[in-house]
Amino acid sequence: MTSTSQRLAAIRGGVEPARHNARTIAALTGNPGCARRAVLDCAGVDKQRLAAYVDYAARFGQSQFAITRGNVFEAQVKANGCAELLGLLRDLLDLSVPEVSYDDLESVAGRESQDVRYSRAKALLTRAAAQADGAGTLFDHPLLRLEVAGQQAYLEPDLIAFQHDGLFHVVEIKSFAVIDGQADSGKVAAAATQAAVYVLAMREMLGEAGYDPEVVSHDVVLVCPRDFSNQPMAVRVDVRKQLAVVRRQLTRMTRVDALLAELPADLTFDLAPDDKGVPTRSPASLIAALEKVEARYSPECLASCELAYLCRHEARGCTAALGKVALEEMGGIDRVETALAIARDQQAPAEDQQEAAELLRAAARLRAELISGVAG
Numbered sequence: 044m045t046s047t048s049q050r051l052a053a054i055r056g057g058v059e060p061a062r063h064n065a066r067t068i069a070a071l072t073g074n075p076g077c078a079r080r081a082v083l084d085c086a087g088v089d090k091q092r093l094a095a096y097v098d099y100a101a102r103f104g105q106s107q108f109a110i111t112r113g114n115v116f117e118a119q120v121k122a123n124g125c126a127e128l129l130g131l132l133r134d135l136l137d138l139s140v141p142e143v144s145y146d147d148l149e150s151v152a153g154r155e156s157q158d159v160r161y162s163r164a165k166a167l168l169t170r171a172a173a174q175a176d177g178a179g180t181l182f183d184h185p186l187l188r189l190e191v192a193g194q195q196a197y198l199e200p201d202l203i204a205f206q207h208d209g210l211f212h213v214v215e216i217k218s219f220a221v222i223d224g225q226a227d228s229g230k231v232a233a234a235a236t237q238a239a240v241y242v243l244a245m246r247e248m249l250g251e252a253g254y255d256p257e258v259v260s261h262d263v264v265l266v267c268p269r270d271f272s273n274q275p276m277a278v279r280v281d282v283r284k285q286l287a288v289v290r291r292q293l294t295r296m297t298r299v300d301a302l303l304a305e306l307p308a309d310l311t312f313d314l315a316p317d318d319k320g321v322p323t324r325s326p327a328s329l330i331a332a333l334e335k336v337e338a339r340y341s342p343e344c345l346a347s348c349e350l351a352y353l354c355r356h357e358a359r360g361c362t363a364a365l366g367k368v369a370l371e372e373m374g375g376i377d378r379v380e381t382a383l384a385i386a387r388d389q390q391a392p393a394e395d396q397q398e399a400a401e402l403l404r405a406a407a408r409l410r411a412e413l414i415s416g417v418a419g
Contacts, residue, residue: 047300051086051192056313060087063196068189069236070347072288075295078302079338080348085192085299088312090349096314097326097333099353113218117201120216120266120275125181128214128266131277132205135264136212149184157197160186168245169252171206180206187244192296200241205264213241214264221267221276229346231265231280238263239285261286310335342366373399 051060063084071084083090094100120128124145132138148164164185171180187198201216215238219230242263246256261283269276312332314322333353340358342365344351358364362373362382375395376382384390385400386407392400 047303050303051299053311053313054082054086055088056311056315058089060194061089062087063191063194065198065200065237065240068191068196068198068240068289068293069233071292071296072236072285073347074339074341074344075288075292077337077339077344077348078305079333079336079350079354081296081299082302082306082336083312083350085296085302086312087192087194092314093312093329094349094353096322097329097353099350099356101349101351109218113216116218116268116273116275117216119273121183125183127275128277129181129205131266131275132212132214132264135277135279136205136207138207145181145183147183148186157186161188161197165248165252168211169249169254171211172209172249172252172254172258174209182206187241187248189240189244189247189293191293192299198241198244200238209258211245211259212262212264213238213245213259214266215241216266219267220270221278222270226267234265235263235280235282236285236289238265238280239282239289242282243286243289307335340364341370372402375399 067084071080074080083093091101146167148160148167164182164187167182168185171182184199184201187200189196189198200213205212205214215234217230217234219227242259242261245259249258250256261281262279263282264277265280266275266277268274310332312329313324314329315324316322330353333350334357338350338354338357340351340354340361340363342355344354348354355364360379362376362379363370365373365379373382375393376385376399381390382399382403385392385396386403388404
């Protein structure tokens, strides 16, 4: 019998699987009910290349200006052995830290191998968990690892772990501003989910080494510029909810067999490249293959999934394309034209559509009154 790994390899076309990182793992939580995304991510399909080839390329990502600004802010916060960051941590966590040991794990004696970097990070972090003499306190750019659908994904936080009295805090440094005590809720949520991925990875690392995973705090530290200056500030963010969501989605991906059982045995997203690496498979054939895997589109996908524009095109005319709130209000009504016909009393609602029908008719009456008032 064909194994799951062989089936997934056939789905992606036999090429090396696309690598996951903290951002892509965090993005998995945005729409956990989407079978299409689950299958493609489990198989390691390069969704960005696939979307571009079928002419529905994603249009999201950080600008070069934002990346540069983020790098400058991070360098400022970490200057002089993270002196400024340490001051923020002392105030936020109400700690007295007379001495700090700083370890930069971005490279290991000039060797950039991920396995070498991971081994070094694991050795230092487990030593700190054991509270050995001379163990570190601040660990900059350690490499962590997390299994995603049978693949080991390497993760690199901005700074993991401020360790004090046996408790670790993940620190995330972001360049979006906190103005008058408020920050963009979407950016804060994304940062919290990404930090939760790091917390989970570190808990698994220490748990495998025999330590209590709870020594990694569920409270992460988010460092951002204050107001319109580059002056950093730190806040504590509880990521227990995000941890639960990430765990649930990763568990679902390990049970991909149930999803594969519902798909055609010959399904593949192989681009069939020629000797020069140029794809020979027709875009129409790939779109037809994608249509065999159920998608669950919502507008939020546009910010996190490379195939969102294709899925939005497919979902045109569906109430789901209007967003989660509209979908919930339209319970039992899948198509926009059906909702409009019910609102205009041109179609009788089904039994499970009665509640939504009342809302639609009320909205239609209100719209008619407003139009009448403007015309009058």
